[in-house]
Amino acid sequence: MTRSRRRQQRGGTASTRLLKTYVARHWRALAGAAASTVALTAAELAAPWPLKLAIDQLIGGRGARFELTAPDYALLLGLGALVLLIALVDALATFYSSFWLNRAGERIVHELRVATYAHLQRLSLAFHASRPKGDLVARVTGDVNAVGDLFAQTIGTLASAGLILLGMFTVTFLIDPFLAFVAFLVTPLLFATTLHYQRRIKLMARQQRAREGEIASMATEALSAMHVVKAFGTESFEQDRVQSRSAERLVAGVEVSRVEARFSALVDVLGSAATALVLGLGVLSVAGGRISPGDLVVVVAYTNRLYRPLRDIAKQASRAARAFARLDRIAEVLASDVMLHDRPSSGPSPARSGGRVQLVDVTFRYVPDRAVLDGVTLSVEPGSQLAIVGESGAGKSTVGALVARFYDPTAGSILLDGRDARDMPLSWVRDQVGVLLQDTILFSGTVLDNIAYGSPMDLDAVEEAARAAGAFPFISQLPDGFHTVLGPGGLGLSGGQRQRIGIARVLMRNPPILVLDEPTTGLDADSEAKVMVGLSRLAEGRTTILITHSIALARTADRVAVLADGRVIEHDVPEVLLDQDSVFRRLSRVQAQPAGITGGAASIRAPRRPLSRLAERS
Numbered sequence: 001m002t003r004s005r006r007r008q009q010r011g012g013t014a015s016t017r018l019l020k021t022y023v024a025r026h027w028r029a030l031a032g033a034a035a036s037t038v039a040l041t042a043a044e045l046a047a048p049w050p051l052k053l054a055i056d057q058l059i060g061g062r063g064a065r066f067e068l069t070a071p072d073y074a075l076l077l078g079l080g081a082l083v084l085l086i087a088l089v090d091a092l093a094t095f096y097s098s099f100w101l102n103r104a105g106e107r108i109v110h111e112l113r114v115a116t117y118a119h120l121q122r123l124s125l126a127f128h129a130s131r132p133k134g135d136l137v138a139r140v141t142g143d144v145n146a147v148g149d150l151f152a153q154t155i156g157t158l159a160s161a162g163l164i165l166l167g168m169f170t171v172t173f174l175i176d177p178f179l180a181f182v183a184f185l186v187t188p189l190l191f192a193t194t195l196h197y198q199r200r201i202k203l204m205a206r207q208q209r210a211r212e213g214e215i216a217s218m219a220t221e222a223l224s225a226m227h228v229v230k231a232f233g234t235e236s237f238e239q240d241r242v243q244s245r246s247a248e249r250l251v252a253g254v255e256v257s258r259v260e261a262r263f264s265a266l267v268d269v270l271g272s273a274a275t276a277l278v279l280g281l282g283v284l285s286v287a288g289g290r291i292s293p294g295d296l297v298v299v300v301a302y303t304n305r306l307y308r309p310l311r312d313i314a315k316q317a318s319r320a321a322r323a324f325a326r327l328d329r330i331a332e333v334l335a336s337d338v339m340l341h342d343r344p345s346s347g348p349s350p351a352r353s354g355g356r357v358q359l360v361d362v363t364f365r366y367v368p369d370r371a372v373l374d375g376v377t378l379s380v381e382p383g384s385q386l387a388i389v390g391e392s393g394a395g396k397s398t399v400g401a402l403v404a405r406f407y408d409p410t411a412g413s414i415l416l417d418g419r420d421a422r423d424m425p426l427s428w429v430r431d432q433v434g435v436l437l438q439d440t441i442l443f444s445g446t447v448l449d450n451i452a453y454g455s456p457m458d459l460d461a462v463e464e465a466a467r468a469a470g471a472f473p474f475i476s477q478l479p480d481g482f483h484t485v486l487g488p489g490g491l492g493l494s495g496g497q498r499q500r501i502g503i504a505r506v507l508m509r510n511p512p513i514l515v516l517d518e519p520t521t522g523l524d525a526d527s528e529a530k531v532m533v534g535l536s537r538l539a540e541g542r543t544t545i546l547i548t549h550s551i552a553l554a555r556t557a558d559r560v561a562v563l564a565d566g567r568v569i570e571h572d573v574p575e576v577l578l579d580q581d582s583v584f585r586r587l588s589r590v591q592a593q594p595a596g597i598t599g600g601a602a603s604i605r606a607p608r609r610p611l612s613r614l615a616e617r618s
């Protein structure tokens, strides 16, 4: 069995389980809808009966002209009332079954969306790094809605169509078994074809949805990196990529429509053939005295209507197939278990960390066959600063990600205050380690929201953090100060300003341990100087792991670790390394070259100042 087939099957059973959960949770609404559906079926079955009774009791066998007696009038009145009653039951049952089903559908959409989104939040970076965003968004939005429709429309229609078919068969059978047999001759045939096509439609719908997910991913990526697209002039390339996926989606969509249309046509033809047969044979039955003319009216009316529920079943079955394809996609996300778990041994949250960080023989692999870190051992004393330098791809950011517990090491361990980080509650670790990346991501909302992100909202504390981060002056010049609404991704602010907001955000959390991942890279000298003011305040008294390409910045740390190919090749006080024939010294020399387009303005002879005093540079 292929892996994709196995995954499909796993998705299939998971989606059935998921469906059962929601059916069980909303059984009251579904039971109410089922009761209404039974009433609706009764009304549908009763619809031709007033006419049958009128023909058999009032009209039949009385010749061309006849007088109505008093009991006839009473019966006529009764029949009129019956017609009204049937219509009333029909209307009420339709209302309640549709309302209850729709309400259950809406609630299920809400619960499923919340559950899926919450699960996506819990899934680790390893999961998110391997999944296109747009596809996940499509699952949380479109796919979830389709599952709601399954409840709101498909299940009700299928149940009522099935019941009506059964009822029609029973009544027709009681009237004339032979006619019932003829009228329902087509049904097994249709069920067999429905099942056959349902499978095909589900498969095509899955492909269709996969293409839609790809389109959403590509569009999300390209639209959120529009400046790269413009810079490289790749508008038509991006357009072509989406166009070709859309064309594939079109082919799948047309194929689904073709199969569905074929279904409808087949059902219509078979339904008419059955009606013609029943009419002919029915008249023979009336002539033979086996059934009354009224009975024939009922049977023909049923046969005439027979194809409506059958068509409903065919149509809804393909809808259900599509909804199940989408449910599979949701179930697949919900079944993903790529997350960091608290070990059962994690006790209650300890107090604030003292700030000692140790990496003990840490090996880490993003993918099984390549160790990005290989036996890394490092130790950072409380309140001290460790700079990690090395060539691009050496594994520096990975060290930071492991300390922040974005990932767990493949082998070895990360110790905080001497205890394995995996033995501590994940939320505690996140509270202890503040992370500042090269580019601070801001969310849509006000400056205030962005600084208080993840911390209790307190305007005074936010202002204080902004002052310490050196962000206060520019924030107060914004049109609405702290209440200025930022565009998506912090649009309207410079890189340095975003970074200072990022520093204020970390300050709000007041973590004892910091991971600063190239916090000033990409900034001009002026912005860098301003960001340094904030960084120096941030680093005060905190254990700081500073990942940087800037040797000048690295020299401000208490110790420097040089990484190469995932191994620590040097680890010492910066001055000691500079006095030796070390890689750090060589890197230092390279950066001390006169600044050309490749940059590198820091001098080897630049005096060493602690990070907390670097602000003085500005």
Ligand code: ATP
Pocket: 129, 366, 367, 372, 390, 391, 392, 393, 394, 395, 396, 397, 398, 399
């Ligand atoms: P830079 O200075 O360029 O930021 P770095 O030293 O910080 O580089 P890392 O980002 O830690 O290096 O990456 C180390 C190696 O791990 C690189 O070869 C990179 O290709 C690989 N890597 C990083 N992230 C992932 C990921 N999510 N999946 C697979 N491989 C990854």
